[in-house]
Amino acid sequence: MIAQQRSSAEWVILLRYCSLLFLTTAVFGSDFSIQGSNRAEFWGYETNWATHIEDKLDLIARYGDFEGELGVFLFEPSKHSPAPRKSLRLLDYALAYSPEQLEVRLGRFFTTFGQGLTLRTYADDEFRHYKSLHGLYSRFHLPLASEIMLLAGRLRDVFFQENTYKIMNELDTTDQVLGANLDTRPLNFLTLGGRYVRINRAVDPTPKAFTELFGGSAAVDIGPVTLGGEFAWRLGTKPGIGGREKGFGYLANASLALTGFSLLGQFVDYTGLGFPEGVYHYNDPPTPIKSGVAINRGVDERGLGVTVSGSPLAGLYLEGELGRLFVHDDSSAGVLEAEVKGRYGLGENWNWEVKFNHMLQKNIELGTYRRVTDRPGVLVNFLTGEHTFTLEAEMGWVEEQPTEPVPGSIWRYHEPLISFSYGFGARWLFTIGWQGVDMDSLHRYDNQKSWPMFEAVWNISERNVLRLRIGAEKGGYTCSGGVCRYEAPFRGAKLQLISQI
Amino acid sequence: MDRYKGRIGAEHKRREAKSPKHFNLSAIVLFCCLFFALQTFGAEGKEEKKFPRAPEWSLKDINGNEVKLAQLLKQGPVYMLCWDLPCVNCIAELDALVPVYDSLKERGFQLVALSVDKPSDEARVRGFVKSKKWPYIVVLDQQQKVKKAYNIIIKPTAVLINMKGEIVFTHIGYKKGDEKRIADEIGKWLPEKSEEEKAGSTESQKQEDKKGGE
Numbered sequence: 001m002i003a004q005q006r007s008s009a010e011w012v013i014l015l016r017y018c019s020l021l022f023l024t025t026a027v028f029g030s031d032f033s034i035q036g037s038n039r040a041e042f043w044g045y046e047t048n049w050a051t052h053i054e055d056k057l058d059l060i061a062r063y064g065d066f067e068g069e070l071g072v073f074l075f076e077p078s079k080h081s082p083a084p085r086k087s088l089r090l091l092d093y094a095l096a097y098s099p100e101q102l103e104v105r106l107g108r109f110f111t112t113f114g115q116g117l118t119l120r121t122y123a124d125d126e127f128r129h130y131k132s133l134h135g136l137y138s139r140f141h142l143p144l145a146s147e148i149m150l151l152a153g154r155l156r157d158v159f160f161q162e163n164t165y166k167i168m169n170e171l172d173t174t175d176q177v178l179g180a181n182l183d184t185r186p187l188n189f190l191t192l193g194g195r196y197v198r199i200n201r202a203v204d205p206t207p208k209a210f211t212e213l214f215g216g217s218a219a220v221d222i223g224p225v226t227l228g229g230e231f232a233w234r235l236g237t238k239p240g241i242g243g244r245e246k247g248f249g250y251l252a253n254a255s256l257a258l259t260g261f262s263l264l265g266q267f268v269d270y271t272g273l274g275f276p277e278g279v280y281h282y283n284d285p286p287t288p289i290k291s292g293v294a295i296n297r298g299v300d301e302r303g304l305g306v307t308v309s310g311s312p313l314a315g316l317y318l319e320g321e322l323g324r325l326f327v328h329d330d331s332s333a334g335v336l337e338a339e340v341k342g343r344y345g346l347g348e349n350w351n352w353e354v355k356f357n358h359m360l361q362k363n364i365e366l367g368t369y370r371r372v373t374d375r376p377g378v379l380v381n382f383l384t385g386e387h388t389f390t391l392e393a394e395m396g397w398v399e400e401q402p403t404e405p406v407p408g409s410i411w412r413y414h415e416p417l418i419s420f421s422y423g424f425g426a427r428w429l430f431t432i433g434w435q436g437v438d439m440d441s442l443h444r445y446d447n448q449k450s451w452p453m454f455e456a457v458w459n460i461s462e463r464n465v466l467r468l469r470i471g472a473e474k475g476g477y478t479c480s481g482g483v484c485r486y487e488a489p490f491r492g493a494k495l496q497l498i499s500q501i
Numbered sequence: 502m503d504r505y506k507g508r509i510g511a512e513h514k515r516r517e518a519k520s521p522k523h524f525n526l527s528a529i530v531l532f533c534c535l536f537f538a539l540q541t542f543g544a545e546g547k548e549e550k551k552f553p554r555a556p557e558w559s560l561k562d563i564n565g566n567e568v569k570l571a572q573l574l575k576q577g578p579v580y581m582l583c584w585d586l587p588c589v590n591c592i593a594e595l596d597a598l599v600p601v602y603d604s605l606k607e608r609g610f611q612l613v614a615l616s617v618d619k620p621s622d623e624a625r626v627r628g629f630v631k632s633k634k635w636p637y638i639v640v641l642d643q644q645q646k647v648k649k650a651y652n653i654i655i656k657p658t659a660v661l662i663n664m665k666g667e668i669v670f671t672h673i674g675y676k677k678g679d680e681k682r683i684a685d686e687i688g689k690w691l692p693e694k695s696e697e698e699k700a701g702s703t704e705s706q707k708q709e710d711k712k713g714g715e
Binding site: 033035037058060062098103110111112114115116120122123125141145147183185191221224226228253255256257258259260261262263264266284286287307309310317343345348349351353383388423426459462463465481482498499500 | 553554556557559564565566567589592593619620621623624625627628629631632633634643644645646649650651652654671672673674676677678
């Protein structure tokens, strides 16, 4: 069920639902269990005393093979918050029956077909991105380690950015998806998969103008070598305007794993596999860039990645990554990332980590034609008894060429970062840190150049964690798994309580 | 590239105008009461049962096999450790637990490494695990459903689940030497040795004593 503004009737339903859970617990006693978690957040802004309240409650009730889920999400910025006042309330539920060899679920669910070329829904609390499906889902286990999944539902994509949110398919309220996925392992070393997804949209010109995706995958695993690949083929119409549209995408990977050493190579090529920019994503094509940057997700991308890791000596771990992603014409936009990292455990108490990251981005961030960063960093960790001390330092050298206002001009500046943490057992963690820039070239940070912060984390008990953060957050352009957004700068205090129920 | 500037649509404004504001506060109060009631309820349950119940799960391992917690618990206690590729201390703990696992697996002990890496990192996880040659089960929690069900915030976090399906020990973070304490905790929850095993161990003890005497 999708809802932004809950009516009183719907809250009464929530009350009834919870009462039912309590009543059932009383009746069924110890065979019945309720578990879940709650994340409550309170933000106070320094500048205008605006506040922000957020709460996410997830409850799961179980009785034998039956399961009931309830999810409540409240997002309440106060008046005068930096973003337009726009609250969000979501009330979700799911009922499931899962005996041996079968699972049937009604309500909200998250799933991924293969590696996500055809369909992927998920809830990412850290990045605050919630892509869910609401409908019916069933999963059957068959011989030969096979599994069939069938689903029918509506998509919802809630995307948070700059202290506000947008439901990506809000205006396209009749989005429906039908899907089928088969994974099987006919031989011990061979895994095969086949999948189908059909999406009906309100903005499609005719009922027949749905979007279809056909996909397949194969993986061979022989000794230290693994070879795998996945493809997807899209048939559909151009959203809103009509006209035939085709797309195709594939990824291939190969890995070699020996004792203490591994090598992985990936290649991806996507053309017209997703809807264009600004429209919600039903799929999630993997990016070979480690930091999660994507260009034109699933629509126009080609890239490769190589990862090497090894432990040549006891206590020493080395890792190297190289990723490149570009559009098919290879000139208008692209990303190159290279990173080397070494970790060494010195004796019983010391851990050292040094790394160097180089990244080149071209036409990725709005207003920036080219941005090159070189970022060496060091992390030192010292443990003695119950006491843990951690020092982390990083220096970023940035060279930036803007699109506007003066094409051709180059800005050079620094982005230093330092933090020091003290932890006492697993109960307390205190951190003081500072981030800075010596030039706010694109006015990303409202002309601010310094962001000090203090954070205290208190594990009150095994069930409750309290986190207090006072100071400033830099914000800026951040990416995770191919999804990028602008994070608003913040000055003030944030209090977070995470509880297990 | 995803960049979506927030904006309020006409539909949203219409809904907001209709929203019964007077009910908001009571709804939030109701919600808070429910939360604290559940906390209290949970605490009472804890006193009776002594330990919280471990949420059941069913996940695929890196070889594509379906793994169910309930099935594992039939063999012995389960130590489930939440990890991902960037987590240095997680990998250190998993490395350090190999001898612990080897010494206790005969008594039914199960170690599960719960990978919370994204689906796009599946190939990396497979390659990494193979290079490590960890002898225990590595399951893929790509939707992070199990991580959330167990309220895991910090990595590494590990829980020890006894054969009754109760969480009897939680270990957050890792530093060298922790594996000894973990092994002690696991030892408390291993199934009792069978008569044959007891006889075998008594016999070997006698032989050791005899050697010592000689």
